[in-house]
Amino acid sequence: MIEIRRGYADSTFGQVHYRIAARSGAAAGIPLLCLHQTPANGGEWLPVMEPLAQGRTVIAMDTPGYGMSDPPPAPATIEDFAQVADRLMQDLAEAGLVSAGPFDAMGIHTGSVIATELARSLPERIRRLVLFGLAAYPQDVRDAKLANLANAFPPPGTDLAHVEKLWSIIGVLSDPRIPYEERHVNMAECLRLGSRMPWGYSSVYRYDFLAAMAQVDQPVLVMNPEDDLCKVTRATSHLFRNGRRMDITGVKHGVLKLERDLVVAAIENFLGVPE
Numbered sequence: 001m002i003e004i005r006r007g008y009a010d011s012t013f014g015q016v017h018y019r020i021a022a023r024s025g026a027a028a029g030i031p032l033l034c035l036h037q038t039p040a041n042g043g044e045w046l047p048v049m050e051p052l053a054q055g056r057t058v059i060a061m062d063t064p065g066y067g068m069s070d071p072p073p074a075p076a077t078i079e080d081f082a083q084v085a086d087r088l089m090q091d092l093a094e095a096g097l098v099s100a101g102p103f104d105a106m107g108i109h110t111g112s113v114i115a116t117e118l119a120r121s122l123p124e125r126i127r128r129l130v131l132f133g134l135a136a137y138p139q140d141v142r143d144a145k146l147a148n149l150a151n152a153f154p155p156p157g158t159d160l161a162h163v164e165k166l167w168s169i170i171g172v173l174s175d176p177r178i179p180y181e182e183r184h185v186n187m188a189e190c191l192r193l194g195s196r197m198p199w200g201y202s203s204v205y206r207y208d209f210l211a212a213m214a215q216v217d218q219p220v221l222v223m224n225p226e227d228d229l230c231k232v233t234r235a236t237s238h239l240f241r242n243g244r245r246m247d248i249t250g251v252k253h254g255v256l257k258l259e260r261d262l263v264v265a266a267i268e269n270f271l272g273v274p275e
Contacts, residue, residue, distance in 0.1 A: 002054070003022065005020055006019055007097075011064060011069070011084045011087060013080075013084070014069075014070025015069065016062065017042070017062040017068035018062065018092075019042050019049065020057065020058070021053035022058070023053065023054070023055075028099065030102065031092075031104070032056055032059070032104045032106060032271070033059050033060075033061065033085060033088075033103055033105045034061070034111070035061060035081075036061075036062070036066070036107075036110070036111050037110050037200075038063075038110040038199075040066070040189070041066050041068070042067055043067065046060075047256045048256050051260070051264045056271075057098045057099070059088070063110070063111075063200065064084055065196055065200070066193065071196060075199040076203055078114055078117050078203050078206075079207075080203075081114045082114055082122070085118060086118060086125060102125055102127045103125065104129070104130070105118050105119065105130075106132075106267070107132065108132035109135060109229060110204055111132075113203075113209055115131060116129065116131070117207070117212060119217075120212045120216055123217060127218065128221075128270065128271055129219070130223065130267055131220060132222075132224075132256075134209070134229060134236055135209060135229055136210050136232055136233070138210065143205075146202060149198050149201060149202060153198040153201075156195065166187055166191070167187055170183050170187055173227065173228055173253045175252040210239065213236065214241070216242075219270075220240040220243035221267070222243055223246050223263065224247045225253075226248070227253050246266055248262065
């Protein structure tokens with residue numbers, strides 16, 4: 001029986017919250033660390049955690065400032081997030097909750113950037129990468145997106161303009177099959193973050209993802225649904241010298257839930273039989 005439990009570990013920014021899935025709580029196989037997009041939390045991996053935890057331990061971390069992890073005092077860097085993630089995995093290994101040694105990392109959007117930095121900066125720690133969507137923009141585009149953050153995600157004000165704008169964004173990005181109840185819950189989670197909601201985007205736009213991709217030697221599977229990063233992912237995935245891309249047509253945001261069986265099969269095939 002697969003158990004999904006929750007826990008906290010220390011980090012540079014206070015405590016970091018995580019979910020961990022394993023058979024009867026036992027550490028097994030090469031661990032798989034899952035890193036979420038902005039402004040979600042590790043709960044977005046729940047649709048695939050149990051099926052992927054057949055013979056391996058699967059961990060979904062809340063990035064500092066999101067979910068139930070303590071926030072940094074100001075927008076952190078992608079390098080900061082990668083260090084927090086690696087320390088979490090070391091702490092879990094010391095506690096006997098995951099196998100010690102190298103682990104696999106899987107990310108979606110912001111999580112893909114963090115996972116890439118892990119592989120780039122700690123090559124001895126990361127065995128393989130699975131990435132959903134690549135926010136791999138050139139410097140000028142990143143600068144423009146960074147400058148436009150306050151307009152794209154206005155801070156709370158005297159009216160509900162920021163709520164209306166957020167609801168509109170969710171409507172545009174969500175797959176039509178995502179029910180409005182779920183969209184409402186997602187929006188409530190975003191609003192709970194207040195003005196720090198877009199901090200993760202700031203971290204991404206200040207990071208040279210294109211350069212980092214070219215420095216990764218590990219095998220990489222790039223999963224590319226038809227969401228807002230589809231085109232840039234298709235244009236840049238070749239920069240992973242040992243990467244391959246799998247386009248997933250007919251689905252936008254919500255791919256982990258809506259195409260669970262397809263996604264799980266592709267990941268299992270890429271990562272191999274758990275050891």
